Amino acid sequence: MRAVASHPGLLNIFVAVLLVGSGGYAVAEDQGPAVIQTVGKDGGVLCAQNQQGDTIELTIPPGALVEDVEISVRPLSAPPSNAIAAHVFPGVELLPDGLSLRTPAKLELIPAMPVADPCRVILYHVRSAEYVVPLALEPPRTDEEEDPNDDAGEDGSGDADDIVEDPNDEIAGYIDHFSMYGGGEPTMSEAGTLADLAFAMIPPYDPYGYLAFEEALSDVMHVKEAIAKLGGDDPFPNKVEEAVLAHLKDFLAEPRPEPPCDPDYIQAATAYFRIMNLFGLPFYEDDARYDEVAAVRQQMQDLFKEVADRCLRQFNLYINIDVIWTEGLEKNYNGVVNLGWQVMGDDPSYVYGTAELPTTGGGQYGMATTTFDGVWYVVAEGEVVVVEDEAGVITDLVLELALRGEVLEEVVSCIPSGCASVMASYHYEKSLSLSLKGLSSTVVTIEPFEEGTAITTTTLEHISAPLEQ
Numbered sequence: 001m002r003a004v005a006s007h008p009g010l011l012n013i014f015v016a017v018l019l020v021g022s023g024g025y026a027v028a029e030d031q032g033p034a035v036i037q038t039v040g041k042d043g044g045v046l047c048a049q050n051q052q053g054d055t056i057e058l059t060i061p062p063g064a065l066v067e068d069v070e071i072s073v074r075p076l077s078a079p080p081s082n083a084i085a086a087h088v089f090p091g092v093e094l095l096p097d098g099l100s101l102r103t104p105a106k107l108e109l110i111p112a113m114p115v116a117d118p119c120r121v122i123l124y125h126v127r128s129a130e131y132v133v134p135l136a137l138e139p140p141r142t143d144e145e146e147d148p149n150d151d152a153g154e155d156g157s158g159d160a161d162d163i164v165e166d167p168n169d170e171i172a173g174y175i176d177h178f179s180m181y182g183g184g185e186p187t188m189s190e191a192g193t194l195a196d197l198a199f200a201m202i203p204p205y206d207p208y209g210y211l212a213f214e215e216a217l218s219d220v221m222h223v224k225e226a227i228a229k230l231g232g233d234d235p236f237p238n239k240v241e242e243a244v245l246a247h248l249k250d251f252l253a254e255p256r257p258e259p260p261c262d263p264d265y266i267q268a269a270t271a272y273f274r275i276m277n278l279f280g281l282p283f284y285e286d287d288a289r290y291d292e293v294a295a296v297r298q299q300m301q302d303l304f305k306e307v308a309d310r311c312l313r314q315f316n317l318y319i320n321i322d323v324i325w326t327e328g329l330e331k332n333y334n335g336v337v338n339l340g341w342q343v344m345g346d347d348p349s350y351v352y353g354t355a356e357l358p359t360t361g362g363g364q365y366g367m368a369t370t371t372f373d374g375v376w377y378v379v380a381e382g383e384v385v386v387v388e389d390e391a392g393v394i395t396d397l398v399l400e401l402a403l404r405g406e407v408l409e410e411v412v413s414c415i416p417s418g419c420a421s422v423m424a425s426y427h428y429e430k431s432l433s434l435s436l437k438g439l440s441s442t443v444v445t446i447e448p449f450e451e452g453t454a455i456t457t458t459t460l461e462h463i464s465a466p467l468e469q
Helices: 188-200 210-229 239-252 263-279 287-312
Strands: 035-039 044-049 055-060 069-075 087-095 100-110 122-126 132-134 171-177 180-184 314-325 329-341 350-365 368-388 394-415 418-435 442-449 452-463
Touching: 035 044, 044 069, 055 069, 055 087, 087 100, 122 171, 122 210, 132 188, 132 210, 188 210, 210 239, 210 263, 239 263, 239 287, 263 287, 287 329, 287 350, 314 350, 314 418, 329 368, 350 394, 368 418, 418 452
Parallel strands: none
Antiparallel strands: 035 069, 044 055, 055 100, 069 087, 087 180, 100 171, 122 132, 122 180, 314 329, 314 452, 329 350, 350 368, 368 394, 394 418, 442 452
C-alpha cells in the first residue's frame, strides 16, 4: 500500500494536518552523506551512518523491485519537525521519494549509544509536523509462510535452534514506499493524539475509494501496535472492525453490473473482500448483531466467489440466432453472454452466465407488415464435459450449455387501415454444444423451429485478462 500522501484528496479533508515544505515536512538543510546503490529484482542491503554514528540499514527483499533503481539512503543531521518530542536519531530520507515496493523492505536502526529501553522506541513515517505513522513491526505473512511457533513443543518451547528473537529487541520496522522516516520514544499522550488523528483519517464511504480506506485502516492498526508496544490499552476496541462493517454494507447495497465483470467493479469487490480478511469484522455477543455480521461476511464471500468464477475465469459467447418462418417473418436474437467457469469448489465443471440479448425482426405476412422489438433475458447454465477416445485419452473439452429465459417484446402489425401494438411474453430455450478445443472458431447450426428454421451462429472466446477489457 502506498502512503496516504499519495492520495492528496484524503489529506485535504483534514485541515488540522498542515503540510509544510515540498514533501510535507520541514527538512534540515545539512544532511549526512548519502549511500547510493543500484538495486534490482534480486534485492539488496544498504547501510549508512549519520554524523552521530548511528547505523541505518535498509534491506530490500528479492522481488520488491521490478527493475534496476538507483537507491539513496540519506541520513539527516537534525530531525524534521514532527509529533514525537523525544528523538532517538535524527532520521533518514530514502530516495527516490514515493518509490513503491511490491514487497515491504526492512528499515533498521542500530544506535551508536545504547538505548535504555528499546521496547519503547518506534520508527515512523513523517507525514507532517503534527502527524507521524509508526512502521509495521512485522512484515505481512503469506499463506505459504509458516508460523514460527508451529514447530514448538507442547510447552511452547520448541527446539533450541527454532527460537525466534523477540522483534521488540531491535529497533526496526517495515516500509512499502520511500519517504522520510524518523525514530523516537513517544509518550502515551503523544500516542493517544496520534491514535485520534489516525482514526479521524478514515474517509467516508466511497464505493471506489477502497485504496484510501485500506491505507487509513492500516495506519490505525500501526498506531495500535505502537501503543501496545508501549504497554497501553487499545484506544478504540472494535472501532476499526465496525468501520469495515459499515463500508461493506454500503458497498453491498450499491447497484451492481450484470454480469459483474466491469473491471472497476471487479477491483472494488476484490478490494473490499481483502479488507474484510485483513482487518476483520466486529464480534458481538448480542444474537441479532452477531447474525447481522455473519450475513455480511457471507454476502461478501458469495460475491467474491461469483466475481472470481464468472469474471476471472470467463468466456464470451457471441451468439446470433435467426428464426425464419415460411410466411416471410424473421426474428433475430443477437448479443454476448459472459460465462464464468467454476474451476474450483464443489462442482469444478459448472458454467454460468446471464445476459440481455436484443430481439428484433419482422417481415410481411399477408397484407400485414410486422416488426418485433424486445429483449431475451437469458440465463446460460451448463457444464464442461471431458471427451475421451477408446484408449481413455482426453481429446477435447465440450461445453454443454442450455440457454433459457423469458422474452419480453413489442409486436407491431400494420395494415393499410392502421397499426396495432401488443406486448408479448414467452419462454425461449436453446441448447448448445461447443468445443473448447476449437475456441474462437465460428460454429453454425441449422435446425427446424416450429414451422420454420433456426440458424444459430456462435463463437466462444476465452478471456485471459478480463481486467484489461
